[in-house]
Amino acid sequence: AQTVTQSQPEMSVQEAETVTLSCTYDTSESNYYLFWYKQPPSRQMILVIRQEAYKQQNATENRFSVNFQKAAKSFSLKISDSQLGDTAMYFCAFMIRGNTPLVFGKGTRLSVIA
Amino acid sequence: EAQVTQNPRYLITVTGKKLTVTCSQNMNHEYMSWYRQDPGLGLRQIYYSMNVEVTDKGDVPEGYKVSRKEKRNFPLILESPSPNQTSLYFCASSPAGTSEHRWYFGAGTRLSVL
Numbered sequence: 081a082q083t084v085t086q087s088q089p090e091m092s093v094q095e096a097e098t099v100t101l102s103c104t105y106d107t108s109e110s111n112y113y114l115f116w117y118k119q120p121p122s123r124q125m126i127l128v129i130r131q132e133a134y135k136q137q138n139a140t141e142n143r144f145s146v147n148f149q150k151a152a153k154s155f156s157l158k159i160s161d162s163q164l165g166d167t168a169m170y171f172c173a174f175m176i177r178g179n180t181p182l183v184f185g186k187g188t189r190l191s192v193i194a
Numbered sequence: 195e196a197q198v199t200q201n202p203r204y205l206i207t208v209t210g211k212k213l214t215v216t217c218s219q220n221m222n223h224e225y226m227s228w229y230r231q232d233p234g235l236g237l238r239q240i241y242y243s244m245n246v247e248v249t250d251k252g253d254v255p256e257g258y259k260v261s262r263k264e265k266r267n268f269p270l271i272l273e274s275p276s277p278n279q280t281s282l283y284f285c286a287s288s289p290a291g292t293s294e295h296r297w298y299f300g301a302g303t304r305l306s307v308l
Contacts, residue, residue, distance in 0.1 A: 089234075113295050125284060125299035132295070171236060175295065179288040181227045181252065182297055186236040 082107045084174050086185035093162045100147075101157045101188050103172030111177045113150065114155045119169040119187075128170070131155065159190075163193055167192045196221045200285050200300035207275055208308050215270045215303050217285035224290035226268040227297070230254065231282040240283075243268055244290070275307040 083106045093099035105114070116128040131148050132141045138146050143163075147156045159166055172185040198219045206214055219226065228240040229252075243262040249275030257279055259271040272279060284298040295308075 086236075086286060095247060115296070123301075123302045123304075125286075127296060130296060175297075177295065179225050179290060179297070181225075181239045182229075182237075182286075183239075183241045184229075184237040186234060 082109070082174050082176070082183045084172050084183050084185040086172050086188050088188045089095045089186070090189045090191070092191040092193055093159075095162055095164060097162055098158060099162055099190065101159075101170055101190065103155045103157070103170075103174075103185055105153050105174050107153070107174065107176075109176050113177065114146075115173040115175070115182070115191050116144070116146070116155075116157045117171045117173060117184075118166075119171065120165075120167070125171075129157065141158045159179065162192045164194060166190065196298070198285055198287050198298050198300040199281075200303050202303060203301060204304045206306045206308065209276055210274050212271070212273050213275060213305075214272075215283060215285075217268045217270065217300060218266050218275045219268075219287040219298070220266065221287060221289065221298065222265065223287035223298070225282070225288040225297075227252070227286050227288075228258070228260065228261065228268070228270050228285045229286065230279075231284065231302075237284065240270070264301070275305075277307050279305065281305060 110131045114131045118126045143160045173182040227242045229237040231237045241260040243249045283303045286297040288297045
């Protein structure tokens with residue numbers, strides 16, 4: 081079975097600074113997808129970034145980037161130039177190819193401080 | 195607009211009173227899934243459907259039922275709700291057989307069972 085671990089229940093960062101959220105996972109599969117979802121106070125689940133395991137290049141989306149270490153089974157999210165609107169719960173998630181259901185970590189609550 | 199629609203958004207009920215949370219998607223997706231979110235536990239999968247009349251249990255199916263009679267709809271049924279089913283529920287959908295490896299989420303349903 082696949083598991084996803086987020087070891088930081090809460091984090092805080094000053095506005096305009098950079099913060100990194102950690103995620104590790106466990107799987108015996110070789111082909112899979114990893115995701116970071118943002119959940120603001122509205123509780124909407126917003127896809128932040130996606131990484132395909134067969135791609136070596138780390139995904140980036142504007143201020144968001146990942147550090148994907150396949151051998152270490154690590155998938156961290158870096159948020160640059162943090163903004164107050166980044167305050168949210170962040171979930172790391174895993175999916176085997178074929179659009180099987182997502183397996184989520186327990187989340188990291190991020191607070192951006194002015 | 196492509197979306198997953200859940201109703202109701204908020205629901206307060208009493209123990210033992212049957213209820214249904216509806217979920218509908220307008221993207222012609224084959225896969226649909228239900229999750230519950232609890233503090234400190236992240237999102238956990240309740241049930242999963244790969245197509246009409248095809249469903250499978252997730253990690254926490256006890257106390258829930260689902261049906262998939264039409265491709266667009268995937269209702270979640272609580273026949274005898276109990277207080278431990280107080281939670282935030284998400285429905286999600288995903289296309290099969292495409293390069294679009296991601297899940298689309300509804301806005302969530304906050305359920306309180308007294």
